[in-house]
Amino acid sequence: MYDEYFGQSHIMLRESVRKFIAKEIAPYVDEWEEEETFPRELYKKAGNAGFLGLGFPEEYGGSPCDIFHEVAYTEEIMRCGSVGLASSLGCNAIAVPPILAVGTKEQKQKYVPPVLAGDMIAVLGVTEPSGGSDVANLLTRAVRKGNKYIVNGSKTFITSGTRADYVTTAVRTGGPGHKGISLLIIEKGTPGFSVSKKIKKMGWLASDTGELFFEDCEVPVENLVGQENQGFYAIMLNFQKERLYLAVEAHAVAEIALEESIKYARQRNAFGRPLVGFQVTRHKLAEMATLVEASKQFDYRVAAKISNGQDAFKDVCMAKNFATTACDKVVYDAVQIHGGYGYCREYMVERLYRDSRLFSIGGGTYEIMNEIISKQMKL
Amino acid sequence: MNTVVCMKQVPDTETLIKINAEGTGIVTEGVKWVMGPYDEYGVEEALQQKEKFKAGKVTIVSLGPDRAIEAIRTGLAMGADTAVHINDAAFYEKADPYATASALAAAIKDLEYDVIFCGKQAIDDDSGQVPAILGELLGLPVITQVIKLEVADDKSKATVTREVEGGHAIIDVPLPAILTAQKGLNEPRYASLPGIMKAKKKPVDVKTVADLGVSVEPMTVIKEMSLPPARQAGKIIEGEDAAEKAKALAKALHEEAKLI
Ligand SMILES: Cc1cc2nc3c(=O)[nH]c(=O)nc-3n(C[C@H](O)[C@H](O)[C@H](O)COP(=O)(O)OP(=O)(O)OC[C@H]3O[C@@H](n4cnc5c(N)ncnc54)[C@H](O)[C@@H]3O)c2cc1C
Numbered sequence: 001m002y003d004e005y006f007g008q009s010h011i012m013l014r015e016s017v018r019k020f021i022a023k024e025i026a027p028y029v030d031e032w033e034e035e036e037t038f039p040r041e042l043y044k045k046a047g048n049a050g051f052l053g054l055g056f057p058e059e060y061g062g063s064p065c066d067i068f069h070e071v072a073y074t075e076e077i078m079r080c081g082s083v084g085l086a087s088s089l090g091c092n093a094i095a096v097p098p099i100l101a102v103g104t105k106e107q108k109q110k111y112v113p114p115v116l117a118g119d120m121i122a123v124l125g126v127t128e129p130s131g132g133s134d135v136a137n138l139l140t141r142a143v144r145k146g147n148k149y150i151v152n153g154s155k156t157f158i159t160s161g162t163r164a165d166y167v168t169t170a171v172r173t174g175g176p177g178h179k180g181i182s183l184l185i186i187e188k189g190t191p192g193f194s195v196s197k198k199i200k201k202m203g204w205l206a207s208d209t210g211e212l213f214f215e216d217c218e219v220p221v222e223n224l225v226g227q228e229n230q231g232f233y234a235i236m237l238n239f240q241k242e243r244l245y246l247a248v249e250a251h252a253v254a255e256i257a258l259e260e261s262i263k264y265a266r267q268r269n270a271f272g273r274p275l276v277g278f279q280v281t282r283h284k285l286a287e288m289a290t291l292v293e294a295s296k297q298f299d300y301r302v303a304a305k306i307s308n309g310q311d312a313f314k315d316v317c318m319a320k321n322f323a324t325t326a327c328d329k330v331v332y333d334a335v336q337i338h339g340g341y342g343y344c345r346e347y348m349v350e351r352l353y354r355d356s357r358l359f360s361i362g363g364g365t366y367e368i369m370n371e372i373i374s375k376q377m378k379l
Numbered sequence: 380m381n382t383v384v385c386m387k388q389v390p391d392t393e394t395l396i397k398i399n400a401e402g403t404g405i406v407t408e409g410v411k412w413v414m415g416p417y418d419e420y421g422v423e424e425a426l427q428q429k430e431k432f433k434a435g436k437v438t439i440v441s442l443g444p445d446r447a448i449e450a451i452r453t454g455l456a457m458g459a460d461t462a463v464h465i466n467d468a469a470f471y472e473k474a475d476p477y478a479t480a481s482a483l484a485a486a487i488k489d490l491e492y493d494v495i496f497c498g499k500q501a502i503d504d505d506s507g508q509v510p511a512i513l514g515e516l517l518g519l520p521v522i523t524q525v526i527k528l529e530v531a532d533d534k535s536k537a538t539v540t541r542e543v544e545g546g547h548a549i550i551d552v553p554l555p556a557i558l559t560a561q562k563g564l565n566e567p568r569y570a571s572l573p574g575i576m577k578a579k580k581k582p583v584d585v586k587t588v589a590d591l592g593v594s595v596e597p598m599t600v601i602k603e604m605s606l607p608p609a610r611q612a613g614k615i616i617e618g619e620d621a622a623e624k625a626k627a628l629a630k631a632l633h634e635e636a637k638l639i
Contacts, residue, residue, distance in 0.1 A: 009576060009579065012578075013572055013575060015570070016570045016575075049571060050572055054572060057574075106635045
């Protein structure tokens with residue numbers, strides 16, 4: 001029995017994404033990486049093309065689809081060669097689902113359609129300066145006063161944070177631990193909410209990563225998403241898809257790095273023959289290809305499981321760890337094959353090497369994935 | 380407003396082109412095929428006009444082998460309503476602009492249209508003749524290289540802007556007419572996923588040239604095709620100073636390149 005995950009509609013979607021990249025991103029991406037930002041209108045363009053609404057309900061301006069359309073989009077958008085740009089453009093994918101999952105009808109109507117249309121930027125704010133792994137012990141406090149929550153605290157490493165129109169923010173409304181966490185929608189311009197700085201990073205340069213401050217920030221109680229003190233579950237639910245995306249991004253980046261390496265190894269000569277003329281290079285490429293293929297197939301399998309409604313809590317952590325580790329190895333070898341040029345900005349593998357380093361940190365670190373896996377193994 | 384868009388599937392500009400063994404065509408294996416970029420402006424314009432008039436039908440007509448259905452589906456996914464696929468590999472294989480236009484004319488003549496859009500040229504053969512011959516066969520005016528189109532409310536005429544050397548010409552044309560699309564006419568949309576899903580169910584009328592009652596023979600035959608000569612290595616002009624280098628350059632341009 002052989003099942004193909006991708007059909008004609010997936011192929012056509014890929015084609016649209018490729019065209020979008022060729023026209024809207026590729027000519028400018030190097031500049032944007034240098035400038036550490038990209039024009040806001042790219043959200044609108046992606047929204048118009050229907051990319052931001054993939055997998056979201058039609059009544060809120062989305063385009064319902066199967067999980068492999070999302071996988072296909074994720075793989076293709078990586079071909080813009082800047083993981084930061086793709087992630088910043090797609091930041092709504094982790095900020096909107098909690099609202100749709102547990103928010104009120106009013107919240108959904110107000111906060112979802114403009115984001116999917118590319119008119120608003122929505123981001124997810126969980127991580128704090130004091131720690132990102134230990135979500136259950138986050139410190140940002142929200143105290144209810146009349147019809148407002150008074151929020152105090154800060155968030156850091158927030159993708160697209162410096163120009164977000166709202167932040168789906170994890171705050172502490174109750175006692176310690178995971179049972180005291182709620183989600184609030186905090187809009188830009190709310191008194192007491194400020195963006196303190198754009199963080200300088202190793203990679204993901206085109207993506208603005210922000211540190212956010214809340215100082216007696218007054219948030220209307222209508223902006224509570226879901227039940228008070230039930231926010232942790234919504235966050236955990238959200239992680240499943242995010243981790244799958246990160247795994248897919250990792251195998252996609254690895255695949256691009258492999259393709260770039262093959263191209264380079266064919267055309268670069270050393271000791272009078274092309275690099276592919278050396279068995280060492282050929283074997284290296286063979287191993288890279290094997291890693292790419294294995295992580296791809298694993299990721300597809302997990303995606304199929306999720307789409308089938310099966311429990312994939314453990315699987316998705318395994319897939320993320322496998323794909324990100326494989327990607328680390330592949331981009332390392334890709335730079336190696338490129339020699340000194342692989343260390344230079346002019347070559348795509350240089351950026352892929354830096355950008356991919358985040359895969360085993362963001363969305364739950366490698367170690368946290370192993371924690372979850374081992375717990376599920378009931379060791 | 381009803382429109383017909385003539386669309387050809389062509390090799391992607393990124394594709395590495397090789398000449399076949401007979402030297403009469405290109406190797407089609409391994410080629411990535413896409414909708415002709417100028418035809419794409421035509422599809423977009425047809426959709427925009429339909430949206431503006433809030434009524435009408437956009438029909439894509441394409442002559443090409445089986446694979447052409449992919450480009451047709453892309454057009455339908457962008458928003459076109461129906462398509463006619465003249466699927467006749469044997470005819471397509473040897474069709475020259477006259478034969479192509481004859482097949483298109485036969486497919487179009489029974490359709491309803493206010494405007495027929497074509498690309499200003501197909502980027503593979505680059506003949507740019509099909510729209511003009513089509514105009515002759517259908518008895519319609521043809522305006523080429525259109526970069527702007529305004530259709531009168533009653534659809535009796537259109538004001539079009541076309542590119543001319545160093546400027547623009549603005550022309551009134553009675554409708555129906557054939558307009559060929561030039562870059563700048565619009566920004567083609569991307570086929571969105573909902574569009575892609577809907578395209579699956581849109582009707583494509585598949586016909587052979589015989590079905591259309593066309594029995595023309597091509598008037599021209601391609602005898603030979605060749606790739607442009609490989610670019611020669613550059614030459615660095617040596618010399619002590621600028622004056623000497625300039626002299627050497629002038630000499631090389633005169634004697635070697637025979638340009639001056
Ligand atoms: C570019 C970028 C974009 C990001 N975007 C967002 C965003 O949009 N929204 C958001 O909320 N966050 C975002 N993050 C934050 C990211 O999710 C966190 O960095 C990540 O969860 C790790 O948190 P931390 O950095 O505080 O590391 P820490 O939690 O301090 O961990 C430090 C190290 O200790 C290890 N460690 C921690 N606990 C354990 C344990 N129990 N057992 C073993 N090892 C452990 C970790 O694995 C890690 O190696 C982003 C980060 C970056 C760099």
